[in-house]
Amino acid sequence: MSTFQAPKGTYDLLPPDSAVYLAVREAISAPLKNSGYGYIETPGFEDVELFARGVGESTDIVTKEMYTLTTKGGSELALRPEGTASVLRAALEANLHKAGNLPVKLWYSGSYYRYERPQKGRYRHFSQVGAEAIGAEDPALDAELIILADQAYRSLGLRGFRILLNSLGDKECRPVYREALQGFLRDLDLDDETRRRIEINPLRVLDDKRPDVRRQLTGAPKLRDYLCEACRAYHAEVRELLTAAGVAYEDDERLVRGLDYYTRTTFEFVHDGLGAQSAVGGGGRYDGLSEMIGGPALPSVGWALGVDRTVLALEAEGITLQLPPATSVFAVALGEEARRLLFGVVTELRRAGVAADFSYGGKGLKGAMKNANRSGARFTIVAGERDLAEGVAQVKDMESGEQKPVPLDALVADLTAKLV
Numbered sequence: 001m002s003t004f005q006a007p008k009g010t011y012d013l014l015p016p017d018s019a020v021y022l023a024v025r026e027a028i029s030a031p032l033k034n035s036g037y038g039y040i041e042t043p044g045f046e047d048v049e050l051f052a053r054g055v056g057e058s059t060d061i062v063t064k065e066m067y068t069l070t071t072k073g074g075s076e077l078a079l080r081p082e083g084t085a086s087v088l089r090a091a092l093e094a095n096l097h098k099a100g101n102l103p104v105k106l107w108y109s110g111s112y113y114r115y116e117r118p119q120k121g122r123y124r125h126f127s128q129v130g131a132e133a134i135g136a137e138d139p140a141l142d143a144e145l146i147i148l149a150d151q152a153y154r155s156l157g158l159r160g161f162r163i164l165l166n167s168l169g170d171k172e173c174r175p176v177y178r179e180a181l182q183g184f185l186r187d188l189d190l191d192d193e194t195r196r197r198i199e200i201n202p203l204r205v206l207d208d209k210r211p212d213v214r215r216q217l218t219g220a221p222k223l224r225d226y227l228c229e230a231c232r233a234y235h236a237e238v239r240e241l242l243t244a245a246g247v248a249y250e251d252d253e254r255l256v257r258g259l260d261y262y263t264r265t266t267f268e269f270v271h272d273g274l275g276a277q278s279a280v281g282g283g284g285r286y287d288g289l290s291e292m293i294g295g296p297a298l299p300s301v302g303w304a305l306g307v308d309r310t311v312l313a314l315e316a317e318g319i320t321l322q323l324p325p326a327t328s329v330f331a332v333a334l335g336e337e338a339r340r341l342l343f344g345v346v347t348e349l350r351r352a353g354v355a356a357d358f359s360y361g362g363k364g365l366k367g368a369m370k371n372a373n374r375s376g377a378r379f380t381i382v383a384g385e386r387d388l389a390e391g392v393a394q395v396k397d398m399e400s401g402e403q404k405p406v407p408l409d410a411l412v413a414d415l416t417a418k419l420v
Contacts, residue, residue: 009116009124015326021127023321024310025109027156028129031148032107037131040106042086045069048076053292054085054261065114079113083130084261084286084302085293091134092295102135103300109307121277121309130283132302134290139234142265142285142301143241149269149281149303150247156310157319161280164252164268165242167235168203169227170287171263177226178202188216203256222253231264238265261286265301271309273316280313281305328419329356330377332368334384341408342383342393348412354419372398379415383408 006012013021052062067079080086087106091097096104109129116122131148133141146163153161169177181202190198190205190213197204206217227235242249255266266284274280283303290298314321331346333339342358349356357375359368365382372380383393392405395415406414 007124009118011123011125019323019326020311020314020321021307023323024156024307024314025127025129028149028152028305028307028310029107029109030155031151032131035105035144035148037105037107037133040087040090040108041110042080042083042090042108044111045077045079046086046089048078050085050089050293051078051081054088054289055082065116067113067115080110081112081114083108083110083112083128083304084132085289087130087132087302088134088289088295088298088300089293091132092290092293092298097135097296097298103133103141104135105131105133107131119277121274121312123308127307128281128304129307130302130304132300134300135298137287137299139237139265140241142238143245145283145301145303146238146242146249146267147245147247149305152305153269153280153310156314156321158271158310158313158317160273160317161269161271161313163247163249164255164270165239165249166252166255166266167224167227167231167264168256168262168266168284169223169231169264173226173228173231174223174263177221177223180221180226181206184220188213190216206254207256217254224253234264261289261292263287267303269305271313271316274309274312277309279306280309325355325376325378327355327357327375327377329354329379329381329415330359330372330375331356331381332359332365332372332383334365334382335388337385337388338383341388342381345381345393345408345411349415352412352416352420354416378419381411381415 048066048068051066055062066081069077071077087108091104091106107130111125111127113125115124118124131145133145150163168174182198185198185202185205194205194208194213205213206220208214239249255268256262262284264285264287268282269280270278271280272278281303283301285299285301287299289300290296329346329349331342333342346356346358357377359371363371369380378398380396380398381393382396387393387405390405391408393408393411394403395406395411396403
């Protein structure tokens with residue numbers, strides 16, 4: 001037993017379970033790679049102000065959940081709690097928006113950190129795959145990203161998820177709604193912290209999950225009744241494009257998401273098999289975020305999908321992914337000459353694209369064959385002094401139990417033909 005353990009609210013990814021997480025990341029990113037999105041990687045920590053301005057000072061993320069630190073030089077940094085602000089910062093710093101090819105389409109994968117009460121589906125260290133399309137205001141772009149996320153989930157075999165969709169309006173119509181909502185909320189029986197939120201960003205109160213607050217929100221003004229004609233038309237086109245693509249969604253007039261930067265289109269992927277933490281991903285349009293963090297006007301849209309929660313969704317639906325075997329061929333050498341020869345064979349197999357492993361540590365035949373069984377290999381190569389004298393190695397099919405000699409100079413070709 002180690003002296004140390006993983007910090008509270010975190011987890012270690014270990015084989016064989018880690019292979020499922022890798023497969024989920026690959027499935028989510030695959031449609032993006034096929035749609036013009038290039039990979040971006042940003043630091044695990046940023047200036048605190050990037051998130052305070054971008055994510056929003058009234059959000060729980062900024063007020064309660066960020067891990068912050070002060071460097072020896074006095075700089076205030078935060079472990080990234082989400083990906084959008086970091087990706088946009090990097091794109092602006094590199095002047096990607098000036099290359100003349102808008103939107104700039106980027107995808108990313110990484111770890112994020114929030115100080116939350118740990119529970120199933122909610123961790124203090126978690127993994128996401130995200131996508132951002134920066135610099136274009138087009139309903140087709142919003143629809144594209146929702147369709148790609150839907151495609152990713154369906155490629156994994158998921159069917160029990162739902163897409164919730166809403167429009168949050170823009171800088172023209174949302175202030176009118178904001179004023180009406182504030183007037184309604186000020187008359188409610190709310191705690192001091194929530195009342196403070198009413199003045200900073202009243203839409204965040206609509207996202208409050210506490211039952212006593214949600215009961216009082218019955219009869220709150222609906223944002224859809226305040227949308228300007230431009231926002232109505234924009235949202236209608238997003239809906240039409242999704243319908244034409246065969247992507248089902250549900251209109252959710254209370255959906256606001258947990259970040260301050262969203263405008264117009266906002267959406268969430270939820271899975272009813274996950275209990276309280278039902279959201280598996282989400283996103284939306286954030287046309288003003290670039291200006292909030294000191295950049296030019298760059299209307300943008302994006303999403304982030306939780307890898308951890310997607311794995312939980314797979315478990316809830318009883319889905320087992322068909323993963324390639326970690327090892328297809330396992331080599332067992334008996335004696336030094338066989339050891340040198342089979343090590344060379346394993347190296348050649350790997351170069352040919354065959355997943356191959358070797359019995360290390362000088363174990364005897366019985367112990368080495370136990371390792372071969374544990375490896376899950378389809379074939380095991382066994383060779384000793386007598387086999388080498390005859391110019392062969394024994395190849396055992398671990399499924400059927402059949403074993404036959406194969407000439408040493410034909411081993412790689414024979415196994416490659418069966419496996420690649």
